[in-house]
Amino acid sequence: MNIKISALMLGVMYLGVPFFLGDNDYLIGLVASALIIAGVAVAWALLGNLGGMVSFGHAAFFGVGAYTSAVLTMDYGVPVFVALVVGGVGASLSSIFMMPALRLRGPYFALAILAYAEIFKILATEATGLTGGAGGLLSIPSLPVFAGVDFGTKLGGYIVILNIVTLMLITYYFIRRSSYGLALKAMHDSELATRIVGVPATYLKVVMLLVSAFMTGAVGAFNAHYINFLEPDYAFSGTWTVFPIVAAIFGGYRTLSGPVLGALFIYLVDQLVFKNLIPQGHQLILGVMLAGMIILSPSGLLPVITNLFTRKKADNKRGEAQHA
Amino acid sequence: MLKVENLSVNFGGVRALQDVSFEVQTHEVLGLVGPNGAGKTTSFNVLSGTVRPTAGSVTYEGHDILKSSMHQRVTFGIGRTFQIPQPMHELSVRENLIVAQRFGRPDGKVKQERIDEILESVNLLHKAEADAATELALTERKALEVAKALATEPTLLMLDEVLAGLETTSKKLFMQTLKNIREKYSLSMIVIEHDIETIMNMCDRVVVFNFGKVIADGDPEETFRNPEVVRSYTGEVPA
Amino acid sequence: MELTAQAIFTGLLMGGFYGLVAVGLALVFGTMKVINLAHGELVLLAAYIAYAVESQTGINPLLAMPIAMAVVIAASLITFYLTNKIKKDRELNSLILTFGLGIVLTNGLLMVFSADIYSTQSAWFMEGLVIADSLFSMRSEMLAFVVGLCALGGLYWWLNHTWHGRAIRSVSSNRDAAKLMGMNPTKAELWSWAIAGVLAALAGVMLYVTSVIHPPIGHSLTIKAFIITVLAGMGSIPGVLVGALMIGVIEGLTTTFFQSSLSELASMTVFLLVLLVMPSGLFGKKAGH
Ligand SMILES: Nc1ncnc2c1ncn2[C@@H]1O[C@H](COP(=O)(O)OP(=O)(O)O)[C@@H](O)[C@H]1O
Ligand SMILES: [Mg+2]
Numbered sequence: 001m002n003i004k005i006s007a008l009m010l011g012v013m014y015l016g017v018p019f020f021l022g023d024n025d026y027l028i029g030l031v032a033s034a035l036i037i038a039g040v041a042v043a044w045a046l047l048g049n050l051g052g053m054v055s056f057g058h059a060a061f062f063g064v065g066a067y068t069s070a071v072l073t074m075d076y077g078v079p080v081f082v083a084l085v086v087g088g089v090g091a092s093l094s095s096i097f098m099m100p101a102l103r104l105r106g107p108y109f110a111l112a113i114l115a116y117a118e119i120f121k122i123l124a125t126e127a128t129g130l131t132g133g134a135g136g137l138l139s140i141p142s143l144p145v146f147a148g149v150d151f152g153t154k155l156g157g158y159i160v161i162l163n164i165v166t167l168m169l170i171t172y173y174f175i176r177r178s179s180y181g182l183a184l185k186a187m188h189d190s191e192l193a194t195r196i197v198g199v200p201a202t203y204l205k206v207v208m209l210l211v212s213a214f215m216t217g218a219v220g221a222f223n224a225h226y227i228n229f230l231e232p233d234y235a236f237s238g239t240w241t242v243f244p245i246v247a248a249i250f251g252g253y254r255t256l257s258g259p260v261l262g263a264l265f266i267y268l269v270d271q272l273v274f275k276n277l278i279p280q281g282h283q284l285i286l287g288v289m290l291a292g293m294i295i296l297s298p299s300g301l302l303p304v305i306t307n308l309f310t311r312k313k314a315d316n317k318r319g320e321a322q323h324a
Numbered sequence: 325m326l327k328v329e330n331l332s333v334n335f336g337g338v339r340a341l342q343d344v345s346f347e348v349q350t351h352e353v354l355g356l357v358g359p360n361g362a363g364k365t366t367s368f369n370v371l372s373g374t375v376r377p378t379a380g381s382v383t384y385e386g387h388d389i390l391k392s393s394m395h396q397r398v399t400f401g402i403g404r405t406f407q408i409p410q411p412m413h414e415l416s417v418r419e420n421l422i423v424a425q426r427f428g429r430p431d432g433k434v435k436q437e438r439i440d441e442i443l444e445s446v447n448l449l450h451k452a453e454a455d456a457a458t459e460l461a462l463t464e465r466k467a468l469e470v471a472k473a474l475a476t477e478p479t480l481l482m483l484d485e486v487l488a489g490l491e492t493t494s495k496k497l498f499m500q501t502l503k504n505i506r507e508k509y510s511l512s513m514i515v516i517e518h519d520i521e522t523i524m525n526m527c528d529r530v531v532v533f534n535f536g537k538v539i540a541d542g543d544p545e546e547t548f549r550n551p552e553v554v555r556s557y558t559g560e561v562p563a
Numbered sequence: 564m565e566l567t568a569q570a571i572f573t574g575l576l577m578g579g580f581y582g583l584v585a586v587g588l589a590l591v592f593g594t595m596k597v598i599n600l601a602h603g604e605l606v607l608l609a610a611y612i613a614y615a616v617e618s619q620t621g622i623n624p625l626l627a628m629p630i631a632m633a634v635v636i637a638a639s640l641i642t643f644y645l646t647n648k649i650k651k652d653r654e655l656n657s658l659i660l661t662f663g664l665g666i667v668l669t670n671g672l673l674m675v676f677s678a679d680i681y682s683t684q685s686a687w688f689m690e691g692l693v694i695a696d697s698l699f700s701m702r703s704e705m706l707a708f709v710v711g712l713c714a715l716g717g718l719y720w721w722l723n724h725t726w727h728g729r730a731i732r733s734v735s736s737n738r739d740a741a742k743l744m745g746m747n748p749t750k751a752e753l754w755s756w757a758i759a760g761v762l763a764a765l766a767g768v769m770l771y772v773t774s775v776i777h778p779p780i781g782h783s784l785t786i787k788a789f790i791i792t793v794l795a796g797m798g799s800i801p802g803v804l805v806g807a808l809m810i811g812v813i814e815g816l817t818t819t820f821f822q823s824s825l826s827e828l829a830s831m832t833v834f835l836l837v838l839l840v841m842p843s844g845l846f847g848k849k850a851g852h
């Protein structure tokens with residue numbers, strides 16, 4: 001079921017979106033931005049939903065990935081596509097500093113990661129030589145022409161981020177169905193039970209943090225080359241934490257397509273509706289949604305909505321059967 | 325194969341174990357008895373790695389296991405159950421055993437036939453797809469507890485009151501199951517149990533705990549005739 | 564030497580104010596094990612009320628206190644009500660919930676007051692004071708310090724000498740035992756949230772008269788408050804005071820000898836070190852592990 005939804009979703013994203021929106025730079029750019037959020041949301045969900053480690057600090061990985069890639073391409077002439085990967089590696093390396101926090105229980109892990117993210121943001125602002133400080137980095141190279149396709153266009157960028165997100169979903173899928181995935185699922189509520197049958201719980205958490213940081217960093221790096229501009233307040237902004245959390249929770253606990261659909265829905269509604277209604281402070285809606293979901297449906301809204309929908313369909317069918 | 329020497333554990337002011345020593349030979353079934361709070365579970369906790377002792381040493385087949393992490397000890401062949409069953413949440417019974425096989429065996433291989441065989445031997449095969457944390461009755465939870473430990477393919481199996489709380493018939497059946505398992509996989513065992521009859525039935529030797537100390541160690545029949553042992557029992561445990 | 568003395572002095576004054584900011588969060592953490600990630604935003608809400616009252620009527624912003632208290636207590640109780648509605652894993656989910664409420668408050672303030680920076684128009688607060696011939700402060704800083712100390716002292720007394728206070732303390736230390744003794748834990752929790760509202764309002768008005776306000780500050784205050792609370796360990800009031808003074812002095816010294824932008828870095832690093840090395844906080848019982 002879940003995998004079918006994901007396949008359908010990817011089908012629409014690969015064929016439908018370019019076909020219908022391909023020549024509207026504004027709309028395709030909007031969907032690409034939503035996919036950037038989606039990428040971070042998938043990475044967040046891998047750690048937070050599958051691994052049970054709620055993080056308030058993914059902005060740190062996003063920022064580190066962005067700056068790593070930007071600096072490598074600008075100062076060292078590294079090709080952009082290589083730099084995207086290295087951006088992810090950079091974020092993974094930065095997550096090593098957070099590893100001591102893995103020993104902490106859930107709420108304290110969340111608080112510690114929040115503090116780490118603040119530290120990273122301050123360091124990025126202070127390390128002016130590397131990051132351009134508060135002034136920022138301008139004219140970061142765009143995505144290049146590759147195999148005859150110009151990925152520097154809005155549509156080209158869209159295809160790249162879509163590929164990145166797809167790769168992440170495939171990774172998520174394989175981790176979830178592996179024995180590692182089973183162990184992670186169980187560790188959430190019964191860590192002792194898993195450790196006593198030989199699960200190296202700490203090691204699994206370390207791996208999940210590395211993978212999640214890598215994914216977030218790569219997406220951050222993509223974003224840097226997509227918008228060609230960085231400043232610490234932007235690259236390390238809490239937005240990169242808040243949007244993905246809302247998207248991942250909205251999309252549904254441990255579902256594959258959830259974080260992506262959640263991100264598309266939330267980002268597009270925010271940009272197309274609320275930003276127009278409330279020019280300043282439209283993220284208020286995000287807060288309302290987050291609070292509302294935690295109280296009403298902590299395992300996600302999308303599954304509830306789809307359930308309602310499929311039940312209606314089933315009811316209709318039953319109705320038709322009776323008529324026939 | 326297992327050698328426990330001069331083990332002590334303090335919890336704040338509570339001296340849960342004081343200078344405890346005992347051994348388990350290959351293929352032996354050792355019973356641990358003693359009143360509530362005597363330190364039996366704490367001994368298991370030290371052996372399996374959930375509690376760090378204040379002093380003492382433990383060697384298992386030549387490994388100084390106190391230095392090893394919890395999961396390493398499992399791959400050395402030490403498996404245990406908990407007094408309060410600890411199913412892995414959000415997984416089915418079968419998935420519980422898959423995780424135990426995958427991570428508990430040194431080579432990390434998962435063998436479905438082996439899992440079925442274990443489920444069969446503890447009478448859980450019909451519940452293989454049930455949710456482990458929510459859909460099992462007490463006896464089944466205890467059976468899963470044993471099955472999980474077996475799935476790690478231990479050489480030493482430590483059972484913490486797996487028979488307690490069962491009514492007489494299921495107790496007898498489950499005891500027979502355990503004896504069969506022991507034969508089949510030629511295990512060594514340490515069994516914590518209050519019921520003297522069970523101990524006599526299952527164990528080759530007993531170690532008696534009282535107030536964190538070993539007060540007797542020997543043949544079950546002789547030991548239960550020892551006046552000090554009788555006193556610790558009648559004095560501490562309401563019948 | 565003089566520079567160091569001045570840095571420590573400024574840091575101590577700052578610390579008294581931080582204690583006032585943190586203690587409401589610590590109180591609630593003590594009774595409910597809930598860390599309110601919207602606490603700093605509640606403080607900021609009070610500050611904006613002081614600004615609104617001053618700019619609309621021209622009266623002294625301190626006089627806005629009753630309105631600020633009424634509003635912030637109400638907001639605090641709403642947060643309590645919502646937190647109580649969480650069904651599963653309250654310790655973790657309350658973090659996400661209050662994080663969301665913090666976003667609501669910050670953006671609400673942004674909507675109403677814009678992103679502009681405000682500070683009090685009353686020059687009285689800005690005038691200098693000289694203590695012991697060589698130590699300088701603004702009147703407002705001294706005022707915030709004194710208010711902070713009085714509030715912490717008052718709260719400590721209240722927790723130890725009044726019936727409601729004792730009820731809160733016994734619910735913090737052992738919820739079930741308190742229940743058996745005939746206390747109503749929910750009522751004690753309600754009281755602690757109300758008091759947290761009072762303290763946040765006090766802190767907010769002090770914030771407005773000592774400093775400048777704009778919407779993102781709420782988040783920084785929240786972080787400062789939970790840092791101090793975790794340093795203190797499980798809702799201990801003296802712990803909050805010592806933790807707050809420590810953070811204040813660390814920031815004072817970093818600002819003087821390095822740069823002000825590094826001061827938060829220093830306090831954050833201390834927080835992480837304490838959390839990782841002494842998870843029970845400097846003065847409390849086990850919390851983190
Ligand atoms: N984690 C712990 N913290 C503090 N005290 C403990 C802990 N575990 C066991 N104890 C104490 O150690 C003593 C021995 O307990 P235990 O080994 O569980 O006894 P039993 O023989 O009934 O299994 C008891 O007094 C118990 O209260
Ligand atoms: Mg016991």
